[in-house]
Amino acid sequence: MFTPGFKFFFGLAMGLVTAAVVYGYSTGGDHVGPLVWGWKGGIGDHVGYVTLMGLGVVAGLIAIALVMYRDADPAAQAHYAGVDSIAPTTPAAASHWPVVAAFGAATMAVGLVVHSAVFVVGLVLCAIAAIEWTIDAWADRATGDPVANKALRDRVMAPIEIPAAGAIAAGVMVLASSRILLNASANGAVIFAGLLAVVILGIGTLYAAKPKLSKNLIAGLMLVAGVAVIAGGIVAAVDGEREFERHEVHEDGAADDTHADE
Amino acid sequence: MTMTESQPASAVADNPPAAPSAAHGLYDWISTTDHKRIGRIWILVSMVLLVAFTVLGTFVGLERAEPATSGFFGGQNSYFQMWTLYRLGMVLLVVMPLFIGLATLVVPMQVGSTNIAFPRAALVAVWSFLLGAGITIVSVLVGGGWGALDGVTGDEADAIALTLVGTGMVIGALLIAAICIATTVVSLRTPGMNLMRVPLFAWSMLVASAVWLLTLPVAIANLILIYVDLRGGPLTFGDPEASGAIYAQIAWLVEQPQIYAFAIPVLGVIGSVVPAYAKTRQADHALMVVMVGVFGFAAIGGWSQPFFFDSTEDVVFVGFGLLAVVPVLGVLGGSLLTLFRGEKPTDRPPAHLHGALAAAVLLFGAVASGALRVIAPFDLAGTSAITGIFNLVVFSAVAAALTGVWFWSPKISGGLVAAEDGRIALLTLLTGATLLGAADVVAGFYAAPDLLLFETGSDVVDPLLIASAAGGFMIAGGMVYALGGFLVSFRSTNPEAGADPWDGHSLEWSISSPPPVANFVEPPARVVSESPLLDSSEPDTDGEDA
Structure with missing residues (x-):
C-alpha cells in the first residue's frame, strides 16, 4: 500500500x-x-x-x-x-502563450519601476496569457483526439479572439497613424494620409482582383505596412508633436493667425 | 517488498498518444514544448553568459590586483557594481541555468519519460529567465546594481530598482524550471524505477531543486524588503554608511552554506560519468544517493543571514561547514572505487572524464576551504577566503556542467563535441580555477579583506592577487575556447555519434542521437536496477517494483 x-x-x-x-x-x-x-x-x-x-x-x-x-x-x-491500464498523458502542443506570459511579466517588472501605465500593459498581457493558457490546457485534455481538441478550443476562443485582436490591431494602427500625422508637417501629414489610404485600398483591390493570391503574400504585405506604421508612430511619439498655428483673439474680436508650422 | 499484490496485465496503454510533431523555424523555437529544445536554449544562453562573466571576472581580478594602474571601471563605485554583478551573475545567470538546461534536456530521458513535467511552464521559465537576465544586466550597466558604495543618488535609485526586479524575475524563472525538473523525477519515472534506482544526475537535480525551492524564496523576500526600503520612503540607502546594506542583505546567496546548493549537481555529473567510463556499476550506489542528499542538507543556507544576525560562530553554521566535507569525500571515494573496480581502458580518457575529475578536485578544495573558514581560530570571516571559496565552488560547478555538455553532447546536438577541445578547455579551467580560488583562500590567512580595491603593501598578498587575476585570465581563455568548440559541433552534427558512444548505463543512452521528439519509440522495459542498460536482459528478481 x-x-x-x-x-x-x-x-x-x-x-x-x-x-x-x-x-x-x-x-x-x-x-x-x-x-x-x-x-x-x-x-x-x-x-x-x-x-x-x-x-x-x-x-x-x-x-x-x-x-x-x-x-x-x-x-x-x-x-x-482498480483499472487495467492508466491512460497515457497527452503531450502538450506547442504554444506561444508562455512567451507572451514571460513578456508580460517582464513588462510588469519594468513598469513597476518606470511607469504605472507600463505595469498595467504587462498586467493585461499576463491576464490574456493566463486565460488563453488555461483554455489550451483544458482543450488539450477534452477528448483523446488532438484534432477535435483543436476544433473545440477554436470554437470557444475564436469568437473572442478575432474581434479582440481586430480591435487591438485597429486601435494600435489608429494610434500610430495619429502620432505620425501630429508629428509631420502640414503637407507631410496630407501626403502620409494619402499614402496610407492608397496602401489600404491597394491591398484590398489586389485581394479582390486575385482572390486566389497566396495568403502568405497578403499577410507579408500587411505585416510590412503595419510594422512600418507602428515604427513610424513610435518615432513620431518620441519626437513629439509639431508646433501648431495658434489663433490669438484681440479685444475687438478679430483673430490673428500665426503660422508656426512650415 | 512488493507494493502491488497482483500486477495488472497491461499497466501502460499500448499506444501512447501522438507526440508533438518535429518543429522548425523561429516560431517553433519560441513556442516549443519539447524539453530538448528548451534545454538547448538554456545551455546556449548560459554558455554565452559564461564567457561574458568569466571575461568580466578577469577584469575585476586585474582591477583588484593593480587598482592604481588598471582603472578599468573608473572608480570604487563602478568596481563594486561589477564585483557584485560577477558574483551574483556567475551563480544566477551561469551556473544554475547551465545545470537547469542540462537537466531539462537529460533528466526526462533518464527517468524514461516522453517529456518534462509542465512543459509550458518550462518554456515560460526559459523566456522569463532571458528577459530577467536582460533587465538585470542592462540595469547594472546603466548605473544600477546591488547598491552603491558612495550612497545611492536619486538617478541611481531607479536603475537599482530595475536590478532588483530583474534579479527577482531571474530567481522566479529558475524556480519554475526547478519545479518542472523535480516534478519530472517525482512523478514521471518509468515503471520499476524507484527513487533508489534514479540515475545519480537526476537524483542530484531533485535534491538541488528541493534545496533551491526551500531557500531561494528567502532571497526573493530579501529583494522585496530592499525594494520597499528603496522606493517606499525616504532614500534609506542615500547615506553612504547604509548603501552597502543592499548587497549585504543578499550576500548569503553566494556565501557558505548556500553557495554549496549550486554545486549539488556536480556530484550527480561525477556519478554519471565515472561508471560509464569504467564500464561497471557504480560502487555503493545507495551510499552515493544518501551522500548527495546529505550534501543537499548541508547546503541549505536561507537561515544564515549575516546582515540580520551574525551566525558565523553559531554551532549550526560550523556544523554545516564541517558536514559538507563528508558527502563530497563519500562521492569521491565511491567514484575512485568504481574506477578501480572497472575496466582499465588503454586509450586516452575522454574529455568528460577529465572534466569530472577537475570538478571533483575543485569541489573538494572548496569544501575543505569552507571547513577551515568555519573554524573560528583561523579568523577567515570577512577575508578574501570567502571569494576563494566562492570561485572554487562556482568553477567546480562550471567544470561539471561543461563535463555534462561534453558527455551528453550526442543528446544535445546529435554529434560528439571534439574531445581535444574539451580536454584543453577543462584542464585550462582546472588550472585557472585552482589558481584563482587557492590564491584568495591563502590571501585570507594573511587577512586580505573580501572586497579589496587598494594596494595592500604586503609582500604575500599582492603577488597572490596577481596570481588570482592570472587564474581568471586562464579561465576566460578556456571558456572562449570551449564555447567555440561547442558551437562548431552544434552546427555540424557528427553522424557517427550513435545512440550510446560511451556505453552509458541509464535510459537516455537507449535512444538514438539526436533523440526523437517524444524520446522513446517504445516504452522502456521495466527497470530493475540503477543501471538498466547493463541488465536489460536480466529478469526482475528482487520484486521491489513500486
Whole structure:
C-alpha cells in the first residue's frame, strides 16, 4: 500500500520532527512550545528548531506527493485505481502563450519601476496569457483526439479572439497613424494620409482582383505596412508633436493667425 | 517488498498518444514544448553568459590586483557594481541555468519519460529567465546594481530598482524550471524505477531543486524588503554608511552554506560519468544517493543571514561547514572505487572524464576551504577566503556542467563535441580555477579583506592577487575556447555519434542521437536496477517494483 519512496520520506519526516522537538526542549524550550511550533511556550534555539522542523515538513510533503503518484509507477497506479491500464498523458502542443506570459511579466517588472501605465500593459498581457493558457490546457485534455481538441478550443476562443485582436490591431494602427500625422508637417501629414489610404485600398483591390493570391503574400504585405506604421508612430511619439498655428483673439474680436508650422 | 499484490496485465496503454510533431523555424523555437529544445536554449544562453562573466571576472581580478594602474571601471563605485554583478551573475545567470538546461534536456530521458513535467511552464521559465537576465544586466550597466558604495543618488535609485526586479524575475524563472525538473523525477519515472534506482544526475537535480525551492524564496523576500526600503520612503540607502546594506542583505546567496546548493549537481555529473567510463556499476550506489542528499542538507543556507544576525560562530553554521566535507569525500571515494573496480581502458580518457575529475578536485578544495573558514581560530570571516571559496565552488560547478555538455553532447546536438577541445578547455579551467580560488583562500590567512580595491603593501598578498587575476585570465581563455568548440559541433552534427558512444548505463543512452521528439519509440522495459542498460536482459528478481 505504501511505496518505498513514501516510507523513506515519511520516516525521514518523523525523524526530523522528533529531532526538532528534542532539540527544542534541550535548548531551553518550555511547556508544550516545541510540540506546537511555539504557539504556547518557547521553542528553544530558533535556528536549529526551525531548520529541523522545516526540513521535516518538506520531507512530509514529499512523502505525500510520492504516495499520491504511487512512486510514478503506472502498474501501482492502475492497481490502486482498480483499472487495467492508466491512460497515457497527452503531450502538450506547442504554444506561444508562455512567451507572451514571460513578456508580460517582464513588462510588469519594468513598469513597476518606470511607469504605472507600463505595469498595467504587462498586467493585461499576463491576464490574456493566463486565460488563453488555461483554455489550451483544458482543450488539450477534452477528448483523446488532438484534432477535435483543436476544433473545440477554436470554437470557444475564436469568437473572442478575432474581434479582440481586430480591435487591438485597429486601435494600435489608429494610434500610430495619429502620432505620425501630429508629428509631420502640414503637407507631410496630407501626403502620409494619402499614402496610407492608397496602401489600404491597394491591398484590398489586389485581394479582390486575385482572390486566389497566396495568403502568405497578403499577410507579408500587411505585416510590412503595419510594422512600418507602428515604427513610424513610435518615432513620431518620441519626437513629439509639431508646433501648431495658434489663433490669438484681440479685444475687438478679430483673430490673428500665426503660422508656426512650415 | 512488493507494493502491488497482483500486477495488472497491461499497466501502460499500448499506444501512447501522438507526440508533438518535429518543429522548425523561429516560431517553433519560441513556442516549443519539447524539453530538448528548451534545454538547448538554456545551455546556449548560459554558455554565452559564461564567457561574458568569466571575461568580466578577469577584469575585476586585474582591477583588484593593480587598482592604481588598471582603472578599468573608473572608480570604487563602478568596481563594486561589477564585483557584485560577477558574483551574483556567475551563480544566477551561469551556473544554475547551465545545470537547469542540462537537466531539462537529460533528466526526462533518464527517468524514461516522453517529456518534462509542465512543459509550458518550462518554456515560460526559459523566456522569463532571458528577459530577467536582460533587465538585470542592462540595469547594472546603466548605473544600477546591488547598491552603491558612495550612497545611492536619486538617478541611481531607479536603475537599482530595475536590478532588483530583474534579479527577482531571474530567481522566479529558475524556480519554475526547478519545479518542472523535480516534478519530472517525482512523478514521471518509468515503471520499476524507484527513487533508489534514479540515475545519480537526476537524483542530484531533485535534491538541488528541493534545496533551491526551500531557500531561494528567502532571497526573493530579501529583494522585496530592499525594494520597499528603496522606493517606499525616504532614500534609506542615500547615506553612504547604509548603501552597502543592499548587497549585504543578499550576500548569503553566494556565501557558505548556500553557495554549496549550486554545486549539488556536480556530484550527480561525477556519478554519471565515472561508471560509464569504467564500464561497471557504480560502487555503493545507495551510499552515493544518501551522500548527495546529505550534501543537499548541508547546503541549505536561507537561515544564515549575516546582515540580520551574525551566525558565523553559531554551532549550526560550523556544523554545516564541517558536514559538507563528508558527502563530497563519500562521492569521491565511491567514484575512485568504481574506477578501480572497472575496466582499465588503454586509450586516452575522454574529455568528460577529465572534466569530472577537475570538478571533483575543485569541489573538494572548496569544501575543505569552507571547513577551515568555519573554524573560528583561523579568523577567515570577512577575508578574501570567502571569494576563494566562492570561485572554487562556482568553477567546480562550471567544470561539471561543461563535463555534462561534453558527455551528453550526442543528446544535445546529435554529434560528439571534439574531445581535444574539451580536454584543453577543462584542464585550462582546472588550472585557472585552482589558481584563482587557492590564491584568495591563502590571501585570507594573511587577512586580505573580501572586497579589496587598494594596494595592500604586503609582500604575500599582492603577488597572490596577481596570481588570482592570472587564474581568471586562464579561465576566460578556456571558456572562449570551449564555447567555440561547442558551437562548431552544434552546427555540424557528427553522424557517427550513435545512440550510446560511451556505453552509458541509464535510459537516455537507449535512444538514438539526436533523440526523437517524444524520446522513446517504445516504452522502456521495466527497470530493475540503477543501471538498466547493463541488465536489460536480466529478469526482475528482487520484486521491489513500486
